[in-house]
Amino acid sequence: MGQGQRPLSGSRRRFVGASAAGAAAVALPAWLAGCGREAPGLEGGFAGIDMARGHALRDGRWASQPVAKERRTRVLITGGGVAGLAAARALRQAGIDDFALLELEDEAGGNARGGQVGGLACPLGAHYLPVPGDDAREVQELLEELGLRRREAGRWVYDERHLCHSPQERLFFQGEWQEGLLPLHGVGAGTLAQYRRFAQKVEALRRAAHFAIPTLRAAPSALLADLDRPSFAAWLDAEALHDPHLRWYLGYCCRDDYGAGLAQVSAWAGLHYFASRHGFHAPDDGLDAEREAVLTWPEGNAWLTRRLAAPLAGRLHTGQVVLAIADTRNGVVVDAWDAASQQRVRWQAAQCIVALPAFVAARVVASPPAFLTELAAGLTYSPWLVANLHLSSPLRDRPGAAPSWDNVVYGTRGLGYVDAGHQRLDPTPAPTVLSWYRPLGPSEFDGGDGRRLLAERPWEAWRDELLAELSVPHPDLAERATRLAIMRYGHAMAVPAPGLRARLARLAPGGSVQAGLLHFAHADWSGYSIFEEAFTRGHLAGQAAARAA
Known part of the structure; x- marks a missing residue:
């Protein structure tokens, strides 16, 4: 649930102890053990929200x-x-x-709460905040109040300890890790041409209308109204943007920001993802893949909500x-x-x-x-699931880009994982927590039964799905996993x-x-x-x- 956005923009609730209440020690399926080794027990269960x-x-x-x-x-x-x-x-x-x-x-915080697994802080929902633009002046003032930004020589600068450390994001694609999330390795000239065409479309729209965050700061515009009518999928069809790699990436962005797919969100929403912030950049435009600075913490945006709640003693019930x-x-x-x-x-x-x-x-x-x-x-609301997996030691890695804060596997139902230990200044290998995000709103991957699945599906089924996805780039995942705590959000976010x-x-x-x-x-x-x-x-x-x- 992202801010770019894993539910606010964006995701959550407090964990009950170091492991979930009512957790059970279970053996992982044999197909996840690998190489004939016996899989260790994995404690896990649902936690946090009182449904x-x-x-x-x-x-x-x-x-x-x-x-x-x-x-x-x-x-x-x-x-x-x-x-x-x-x-x-x-x-x-x-x-x-x-x-x-x-x-x-x-605990207060809504979709921006934090918890602990195995004594390590981790997000329960929204896990970062992009450096806000001038339209979000109320948020800018909050960040100044919290000491996250200050004036230096007439310029606003942000505390580097709270900015996401590099490398920021990577994609497991074609059997190896690549920098950034736009599929690049081995794609053909036609795909690259579609990337450039989409980049040109986004830049033209950015010049023609004001895509504001918060949205209430956007002036009324006939162009924005026109983009609100069709689905993003219909708009892409009309623009002859059919490339499957581009479509996968744009679908990932919509599921990340809104919890639903290309056919469910409006063209305005799909384009707003890019036009309101950093645009869309084709791989040969000469710009750094990590263009947008974001603030993040091991516990995610709970760092912010806990500071907002702290002065309310006696008034918060x-x-x-x-x-x-x-x-x-x-x-x-x-x-x-x-x-x-x-x-x-x-x-x-x-x-x-x-x-x-x-x-x-x-x-x-x-x-x-x-x-x-x-x-x-x-x-319409998108259901979400956020699973925090404690690892006893760092994972072995496939070839390619170095371990990043945000790690995505191409073509999967989940949105990949965030490493809660990425912000640590100590480079010594140590246990960590991976936060796996799984939107369940209607999309090319899922139907409209996400809320029923959250209510009826046992936690072991989510465990198996998580391990199946992430064991592709990390075959040793099962042997290093010790605890799994799963958060369920039946109405996580409104779908635009x-x-x-x-x-x-x-x-x-x-x-x-x-x-x-x-x-x-x-x-x-x-x-x-x-x-x-x-x-x-x-x-x-x-x-x-x-x-x-």
């Missing part, structure tokens, strides 16, 4: 429970993901300390299932189920920031505004399907979406699940609530 807690809201389990306790606050934030945490920061900046934040899980939100004549009334005390708690506030996914907000808001109902009905951008421009034309005493803030209102979108939406909602409180 029953979320589904209880859907099933109305606590709907009839009486209110056991009442509490008051000036501003209440429901949802502790990036948007909710950004809203809390904006309230504090405005001088409002009388607020509370309710979060479903046991975890394990809270929001049951109902009502905008009344006397203020906002919010009922929540406290998982720790097993009680229904009623909160009363002057203003409420609803930092919940649109489908949840539409369920819990009483008499929801029409724009919320319409958005929730029109959104054809027509969604136009719908959002009509439903949420500004940065702050408001109805009465309710302020809505979530990446869903951008249709694009990355850190910059969620943070900006939350910050603006916090400012609006502060002015109204």
Whole structure:
């Protein structure tokens, strides 16, 4: 789930101990042992997210429970993901300390949480943040506040300790590793020509329209509206861009950023991936393959969300299932189920920031505004799986490019793996954690049953798929693997399907979406699940609530 983007832009939840709760020691399948050696036991299982807690809201389990306790606050934030945490920061900046934040899980951070496996930090979702452009000024200010960027001789510079170390990315293609993710080794002249044509198309669009992050900073444009109508696959067909290697790469980018394939996302979304940041560069354009600086940490974007949550002691309430939100004549009334005390708690506030996914907000808001109902009905969400695999020692490698931070295997269902130990300054070989990302939204690899697979498929099946994919470049993977912790996200991110951008421009034309005493803030209102979108939406909602409180 990426930022470029593995779910925010982008991915997660906290692991339960060094190994998953209820983990079992199992023998790997014989076909993975290799060379007649006996495969070691591998502890593993599902971890982190309390799926029953979320589904209880859907099933109305606590709907009839009486209110056991009442509490008051000036501003209440429901949802502790990036948007909710950004809203809390904006309230504090405005001088409002009388607020509370309710979060479903046991740790705030949403799709940007971190955990540990075998004592090593690793991401549970979104694992990096591209250096933000000038449109993302709220994010730039946050990075300055956190000491990640500073002025030197009139220029902004970023702390190199937090920038992704080189080499940044590589692709296992045609039996060896190559630098970068665009397939190059052994491809023909026709493929290279298609790469150049696509690069020219992207550059022409970049000159003709403003592809902004966050998207609310993009001025209305007939060109952008035209690109929102067809699917990316249809647009590529119309442009006679049929090369299978180009199509694989573009499909990988869409699954990485949006969790769905070329036929499911709009042409605007597919092109925005490149046009909003670093463009698309053909291999003979003379530019470095690693053009875009990104910030990353062993625990992923949890480095950011934990710092946003740290000042909220006493105001951050975890394990809270929001049951109902009502905008009344006397203020906002919010009922929540406290998982720790097993009680229904009623909160009363002057203003409420609803930092919940649109489908949840539409369920819990009483008499929801029409724009919320319409958005929730029109959104499709991509399910995701993130698996963190602890290795006892570094892997042997195939020929080619050196081990990188992001490592992708051509033609697979998964998106490859990120090495959580890549940022270490000590070059001494040591145990590490590989984070494997598996989108399950509809694509050329998967149908529309990803959510059912997450709920019904045993963890051993995901283990086998992971090991089968990554054992191709790393035959010794099984013998070095010791623990596997798997995170499941049934509604990880909204898919920017054809027509969604136009719908959002009509439903949420500004940065702050408001109805009465309710302020809505979530990446869903951008249709694009990355850190910059969620943070900006939350910050603006916090400012609006502060002015109204």
